Amino acid sequence: MKVSIWSDVRCPFCYIGKKKFEDALEQFPNKGKVEIVWKSFQLDPTLKTDPHTSMLEYFVKAKGVSEEQALQMFSGATKMAEEAGISMNLQEGILANSFDAHRLIQFAKTRNLGNEIKEALFEVHFEQGKNIDDISILSEVAASIGLDAEEVKQVLNSDAYAYEVKQDEMEAQNIGVRGVPFFVFDDKYAISGAQPVEDFLQTLETVWQESKSELKVAEGDSCSSEGNCD
Numbered sequence: 001m002k003v004s005i006w007s008d009v010r011c012p013f014c015y016i017g018k019k020k021f022e023d024a025l026e027q028f029p030n031k032g033k034v035e036i037v038w039k040s041f042q043l044d045p046t047l048k049t050d051p052h053t054s055m056l057e058y059f060v061k062a063k064g065v066s067e068e069q070a071l072q073m074f075s076g077a078t079k080m081a082e083e084a085g086i087s088m089n090l091q092e093g094i095l096a097n098s099f100d101a102h103r104l105i106q107f108a109k110t111r112n113l114g115n116e117i118k119e120a121l122f123e124v125h126f127e128q129g130k131n132i133d134d135i136s137i138l139s140e141v142a143a144s145i146g147l148d149a150e151e152v153k154q155v156l157n158s159d160a161y162a163y164e165v166k167q168d169e170m171e172a173q174n175i176g177v178r179g180v181p182f183f184v185f186d187d188k189y190a191i192s193g194a195q196p197v198e199d200f201l202q203t204l205e206t207v208w209q210e211s212k213s214e215l216k217v218a219e220g221d222s223c224s225s226e227g228n229c230d
Helices: 013-025 056-063 069-081 099-109 114-127 134-143 150-157 163-174 197-212
Strands: 003-006 036-040 050-054 180-186 187-194
Touching: 003 013, 013 069, 013 114, 036 099, 036 114, 036 163, 050 056, 056 069, 056 187, 099 114, 099 134, 099 150, 099 163, 114 134, 114 163, 180 197, 187 197
Parallel strands: 003 036
Antiparallel strands: 003 180, 180 187
């Protein structure tokens, strides 16, 4: 079974959704036969990185609300994160464009480390408040999961894997993805958002059972492989 997940490193609900999906996968008897494919999706491609601006400051300005109102809005996601076992520090996160982080994920996927880099990037962005648009930081994150830091710097100093990022985003547009996280199971079922663990588990079980069901054939006039058309 293949599960394709469109996600952005800047999205708190993508991090929460990842944890909930993984919790469901741990309860799924056939988890070893599930292939996870991470897909790129930028929430705001035009966002300008500003390491001197926190997410709280940006949110106050962009939404035209008070700091108190912004913190109240953050509290919902923070509470959901805590319930999923994540210590999320939204207000102190650095305002950063995620395009290079997506290129890094695409590169890591070629080394079968897509899930590892995704988790590591979520951690540094939401828990450690680091700049995910800084090549030196991205190379350190890559090295922490076993990638070569110098090779990663070479990749990110070029335009490598930009095409793959855009292709994922185009695919998302073609299938009607309007927000993330977005999970597609064997190109048959989809879940939008950080849904409860039970919903993920039920979908895994449903798709698995359908993929294992016997093919039912309605018989009609036909020619056999031997060429008989009686």
